[in-house]
Amino acid sequence: MRFVLVLAVAALGVWLWLVLFPSPEKVIARQFEKLAQAASVRPGEGFLPRMAGAQRVGGFFSTNVEINIDLPGLQQHDTMSRDDIVQKMMGANLAGGLKVKFPDINVTVDADKATAQADITVKARIPGEQDMMVQAMKFTLRKTGGKWLITRVQTVRTLS
Amino acid sequence: MGMIDHDPPNARPGRARPGGWLRIAVFGRNPKVTLARVVILVVTCVVVFKFVLLPIRVEGVSMLPAYNDKSVNFVNRLAYLRHEPRRGDVVGLRLGGTNVFYRAPGVMYMKRIVGLPGETVAFADGHLLINGAALDEPYEKGPCNWNFAPVTVGSNQYFVVGDNRSMPRDYHVFGKARKEQIVGKVLF
Numbered sequence: 001m002r003f004v005l006v007l008a009v010a011a012l013g014v015w016l017w018l019v020l021f022p023s024p025e026k027v028i029a030r031q032f033e034k035l036a037q038a039a040s041v042r043p044g045e046g047f048l049p050r051m052a053g054a055q056r057v058g059g060f061f062s063t064n065v066e067i068n069i070d071l072p073g074l075q076q077h078d079t080m081s082r083d084d085i086v087q088k089m090m091g092a093n094l095a096g097g098l099k100v101k102f103p104d105i106n107v108t109v110d111a112d113k114a115t116a117q118a119d120i121t122v123k124a125r126i127p128g129e130q131d132m133m134v135q136a137m138k139f140t141l142r143k144t145g146g147k148w149l150i151t152r153v154q155t156v157r158t159l160s
Numbered sequence: 161m162g163m164i165d166h167d168p169p170n171a172r173p174g175r176a177r178p179g180g181w182l183r184i185a186v187f188g189r190n191p192k193v194t195l196a197r198v199v200i201l202v203v204t205c206v207v208v209f210k211f212v213l214l215p216i217r218v219e220g221v222s223m224l225p226a227y228n229d230k231s232v233n234f235v236n237r238l239a240y241l242r243h244e245p246r247r248g249d250v251v252g253l254r255l256g257g258t259n260v261f262y263r264a265p266g267v268m269y270m271k272r273i274v275g276l277p278g279e280t281v282a283f284a285d286g287h288l289l290i291n292g293a294a295l296d297e298p299y300e301k302g303p304c305n306w307n308f309a310p311v312t313v314g315s316n317q318y319f320v321v322g323d324n325r326s327m328p329r330d331y332h333v334f335g336k337a338r339k340e341q342i343v344g345k346v347l348f
Contacts, residue, residue: 072330072331073330103265103266103267104255104256104265104266104267106256119256120256121255121256121265121266121267123267131219131220131221132219132220134255134267134269135255136255136256137256138256156255156256158253158255158256158269158333158337158341159253159269159320159333159334159335159336159337160317160335160336
């Protein structure tokens with residue numbers, strides 16, 4: 001009985017440790033979940049919450065973000081500022097709003113512990129489109145001021 | 161000398177006490193055995209449906225008419241333990257990341273294998289050509305006018321495409337997939 005109690009206390013301790021001091025991988029994965037929430041517009045959501053959501057999205061990106069998008073009908077290879085991203089999000093939210101999910105998030109923190117790569121499957125419903133868009137993407141993040149910020153966004157070709 | 165009867169007047173041998181039938185129905189005659197059965201059932205379900213047969217819901221029209229939008233199916237992750245993927249197999253493909261067995265993907269592409277390693281695949285006026293010869297595809301029903309220059313499938317690759325070729329080629333995801341991307345074979 002005492003052994004079981006000791007095991008239970010040890011398990012609780014480990015669980016508390018993991019909750020209070022999550023690994024960088026876990027922190028980044030949670031951050032992407034928050035990004036998906038901020039980028040998504042809920043049905044019936046008003047103008048102000050939509051704009052606030054777009055502003056929150058900007059907070060996940062660094063001041064300048066390298067964009068490498070290669071999709072049928074959309075090619076973009078340039079650098080965008082955080083304000084550009086917020087403006088784009090506002091435009092999308094006014095046009096009906098996105099619905100974004102990240103069903104698969106695989107994070108790898110580099111040896112320097114200051115940069116990380118996130119391989120993510122993006123599932124998004126775009127206004128005016130009937131089907132959900134599903135796309136593999138790679139995000140590069142850098143730890144700045146204690147926060148992981150996205151510095152690079154690129155699409156990944158699933159099939160060559 | 162009178163006998164003392166502790167049982168209530170309506171208690172009869174071989175019959176459960178009032179309320180006892182509910183307890184038997186829920187917990188069984190031997191609760192410990194029932195608990196063990198429940199634990200085994202839950203563990204079996206978790207292992208089977210998380211690691212062996214992944215339940216999936218089809219979204220989209222790229223596999224019509226064989227697989228309808230919003231239909232339910234399973235991906236058998238053990239299908240290719242004994243043999244390599246074959247032509248005509250419908251498979252679940254991982255989009256990104258690595259194929260880690262304990263981490264099942266949340267989203268997969270569902271495609272049919274048409275080209276095997278080392279073969280040349282092309283489309284000419286809607287006909288799928290394997291090494292220059294047209295492939296008989298009974299699952300492909302709609303009209304198709306695709307044209308696609310020949311590509312050679314690598315040694316560790318498979319050429320995959322959806323069944324619904326009546327949709328525009330630009331909106332259809334197809335091409336060469338690495339073997340590691342194949343999560344498993346679609347069951348039904």
